Amino acid sequence: MNTFGKTVLVLGGDGFCGWPTALHLSDLGYSVVIVDNLSRRKIDIELECESLTPIAAPSERIAVWNALSDREIRFEFMDVAHEYWHLLELIKREQPCAIVHFAEQRAAPYSMKGSRQKRYTIDNNVNGTMSVLTAVVESNLDIHVVHLGTMGVYGYGSSGGKIPEGYLDVVLPSGERRSILHPAYPGSVYHASKCLDALLFQFFARNDGLRITDLHQGVVWGTFTQNTMRHELLMNRYDYDSDYGTVLNRFLMQAACGLPLTVYGSGGQTRAFIHISDTCKCIALALANPPNRGDRVKIYNQVAETHRVRDLAALVARKTGASVHQIPNPRNEASENELDVSNQNFRSLGWDPVTLEESLLEEVVGVAERYRHRIRRDKVMPSSFWNREREEACRANATNSSDALAEISAAASSEWRDEVLKQLANGDDKKLERMRSALRDEP
Ligand code: NAD
Numbered sequence: 001m002n003t004f005g006k007t008v009l010v011l012g013g014d015g016f017c018g019w020p021t022a023l024h025l026s027d028l029g030y031s032v033v034i035v036d037n038l039s040r041r042k043i044d045i046e047l048e049c050e051s052l053t054p055i056a057a058p059s060e061r062i063a064v065w066n067a068l069s070d071r072e073i074r075f076e077f078m079d080v081a082h083e084y085w086h087l088l089e090l091i092k093r094e095q096p097c098a099i100v101h102f103a104e105q106r107a108a109p110y111s112m113k114g115s116r117q118k119r120y121t122i123d124n125n126v127n128g129t130m131s132v133l134t135a136v137v138e139s140n141l142d143i144h145v146v147h148l149g150t151m152g153v154y155g156y157g158s159s160g161g162k163i164p165e166g167y168l169d170v171v172l173p174s175g176e177r178r179s180i181l182h183p184a185y186p187g188s189v190y191h192a193s194k195c196l197d198a199l200l201f202q203f204f205a206r207n208d209g210l211r212i213t214d215l216h217q218g219v220v221w222g223t224f225t226q227n228t229m230r231h232e233l234l235m236n237r238y239d240y241d242s243d244y245g246t247v248l249n250r251f252l253m254q255a256a257c258g259l260p261l262t263v264y265g266s267g268g269q270t271r272a273f274i275h276i277s278d279t280c281k282c283i284a285l286a287l288a289n290p291p292n293r294g295d296r297v298k299i300y301n302q303v304a305e306t307h308r309v310r311d312l313a314a315l316v317a318r319k320t321g322a323s324v325h326q327i328p329n330p331r332n333e334a335s336e337n338e339l340d341v342s343n344q345n346f347r348s349l350g351w352d353p354v355t356l357e358e359s360l361l362e363e364v365v366g367v368a369e370r371y372r373h374r375i376r377r378d379k380v381m382p383s384s385f386w387n388r389e390r391e392e393a394c395r396a397n398a399t400n401s402s403d404a405l406a407e408i409s410a411a412a413s414s415e416w417r418d419e420v421l422k423q424l425a426n427g428d429d430k431k432l433e434r435m436r437s438a439l440r441d442e443p
């Protein structure tokens with residue numbers, strides 16, 4: 001497919017998946033317009049916890065990319081969920097061939113934090129999706145909508161075999177064979193918002209003939225891609241806190257900082273995983289292979305492999321010497337599950353995914369080590385609970401866990417502090433000694 005000069009709107013293009021994807025699509029020749037209201041950066045302020053990696057302001061990182069790449073990414077500040085007319089006007093003006101929709105509140109724990117966050121997640125995500133679909137219909141343009149969904153819409157169980165890609169072949173009581181949308185088993189308010197999105201896609205594809213692809217993605221890990229590595233100011237975000245940090249990136253950060261790995265419950269939860277560089281590749285593949293007008297919603301499982309949480313912890317512990325702590329689970333989820341997932345749709349397009357390679361794990365630990373002075377260790381333990389029972393269980397255990405954490409943190413912190421002092425002293429031994437003794441004198 002000739003991509004050159006074709007316009008793509010990347011909604012949520014300032015985020016963890018959106019930013020490297022915007023760079024990848026720009027690199028492939030698409031004319032990319034990032035649309036974002038920077039709500040994720042505002043939630044950083046609310047949670048008092050920033051990305052582990054320092055991320056440049058949108059205008060700065062885009063200017064660096066445009067200068068380095070000889071391409072042009074543009075930026076539109078907009079709330080997709082609540083500025084419908086602005087969105088419609090943008091679509092009419094840009095006449096994009098496709099819209100990639102990442103612009104949602106994506107953390108399950110944040111969506112369970114309290115009633116405000118529950119309502120915000122549904123309001124933001126469902127209204128955003130509804131606005132995009134309505135605006136595409138209203139524009140009367142033939143635009144392919146590519147949405148980032150989640151494996152969590154299926155629940156994490158069995159579907160009588162491998163989890164299929166969106167549709168389940170069933171035999172009705174009458175004996176008639178049908179291919180139906182897979183039943184929805186959301187495990188959080190966030191996951192429920194994705195199930196509601198999926199229903200909207202079914203309606204708009206059938207009623208208006210919209211061309212829609214929904215990508216049910218697994219847990220994303222890693223931070224760098226080839227493009228974000230081209231300059232320090234292109235750096236991608238790395239969430240590590242208990243609301244936004246996802247499990248493998250959290251374990252790698254914890255290992256890098258000498259903190260115990262926080263396995264929730266038995267660690268028997270099996271989840272699907274994908275590396276961030278493959279997120280970008282899969283989206284490019286989905287854009288290059290749109291459904292026809294009138295086709296049913298095309299659904300892909302965007303996953304590379306599945307792993308049990310405790311096996312991941314054991315792998316990271318083996319590699320790094322980190323200790324593993326099982327703590328009460330703040331979530332209401334099955335303590336053990338199998339997960340067998342089909343990813344045939346992307347495989348049939350030639351996708352050869354990255355798996356948990358040692359070198360990539362080392363790279364992420366390296367990033368975490370480099371920026372560990374930025375970590376707020378008080379943001380590592382769970383702070384959002386699925387229900388009162390889970391909260392009480394976690395709080396009852398908190399004393400023991402925090403004693404253990406505090407011990408390890410204290411040991412690690414003196415080592416870090418010394419590293420920071422060395423950097424500040426910049427080779428001046430006398431200055432270093434003065435700073436060390438000043439700190440030792442601290443009450
Ligand atoms: P993120 O929070 O880092 O990025 C989302 C971006 O969307 C942010 O820049 C945010 O400011 C923006 N945004 C949110 N609401 C908006 C609105 N109303 N208007 C304009 N911009 C808005 O999240 P991410 O990890 O990049 O995830 C992107 C998408 O991929 C989400 O829809 C998420 O559900 C899905 N996904 C993510 C993962 C993962 O592990 N990160 C896994 C599966 C699916």
Ligand code: USQ
Nearest residue numbers: 106107108150151152217218219246247262263264269309
């Ligand atoms: N977990 C731990 N310890 C931790 C963090 C998590 O044991 O320190 C466990 C959780 O209990 C859960 C599993 O690890 O069983 C995965 O948790 P996660 O936070 O890595 O992922 P999740 O909440 O499912 O959400 C992430 C993204 C979300 C995306 C989803 C894909 O934030 O946007 O939709 O992964 S999936 O999990 O396939 O549904």
